[in-house]
Amino acid sequence: MLISCVLGSQNLTNEDLNKLxxxxKWSSxxxxxxxxxxSRPVVKDELVSDLAVGAAERLFEEHGIDRREVDxxxxxxxxxxxxxxxxACLVQDRLGLPTSIGALDFNLGCSGFIYGLSLAQGLLSTEAANKVLLIMSETYSRHVHPMDKSTRTI
Structure with a gap:
C-alpha cells in the first residue's frame, strides 16, 4: 500500500477564527x-476532484506507478x-485512466477509509481487479457555515 496526500490551498488558524x-469566550x-x-487546511476554490487528482498525480510520480495499470x-x-x-468518473477522466476500468463513488465519513480498504480487498481477492486506486477526498470547509463555532474549529 502506498499513500499520498494533498491539502486545501488555504490555512485557517485559531487566530483567524478568533478575529472572525x-x-x-472563544480565544485562540x-x-x-x-x-x-x-490551524487547519481549508479549500478556497478547490473541488473534491482537484484534491483527488492532485494526490493521485503525486502518488504516480513519487512511486513510479504506471496509471495504465490501474484497473x-x-x-x-x-x-x-x-x-x-x-x-470518480471525473477523476478517472482527468487522470487519463482507461475508460474500461471501474470507477465508483461511495459516500461515507470517518469510516470511509476502512470500508474503502475492504472494497479494494474484495476486488483484489476475487481478481476483479489487480491494481486499485483508493482515494479519500473531502472539501467540508466549503459546506460548513463560517460562523458555526462547533464545527468550524475542527
Whole structure:
C-alpha cells in the first residue's frame, strides 16, 4: 500500500477564527485547549476532484506507478463535485485512466477509509481487479457555515 496526500490551498488558524467570531469566550488558546488544533487546511476554490487528482498525480510520480495499470478507482467523499456524474468518473477522466476500468463513488465519513480498504480487498481477492486506486477526498470547509463555532474549529 502506498499513500499520498494533498491539502486545501488555504490555512485557517485559531487566530483567524478568533478575529472572525469577535467573542472573548472563544480565544485562540481556548480553541487549542479544546481541540488540540492550531490551524487547519481549508479549500478556497478547490473541488473534491482537484484534491483527488492532485494526490493521485503525486502518488504516480513519487512511486513510479504506471496509471495504465490501474484497473479500478474507488473514491470516498461526502462532498462530491456534482450529484451526476460521479466524481470518480471525473477523476478517472482527468487522470487519463482507461475508460474500461471501474470507477465508483461511495459516500461515507470517518469510516470511509476502512470500508474503502475492504472494497479494494474484495476486488483484489476475487481478481476483479489487480491494481486499485483508493482515494479519500473531502472539501467540508466549503459546506460548513463560517460562523458555526462547533464545527468550524475542527
Amino acid at each position: 467570531y469577535y467573542d472573548p 488558546s481556548k480553541i487549542y485547549r479544546k481541540t488540540g488544533i492550531h 479500478f478507482l474507488l473514491l470516498c467523499t461526502q462532498s462530491p463535485d456534482y450529484y451526476l456524474p460521479t466524481t
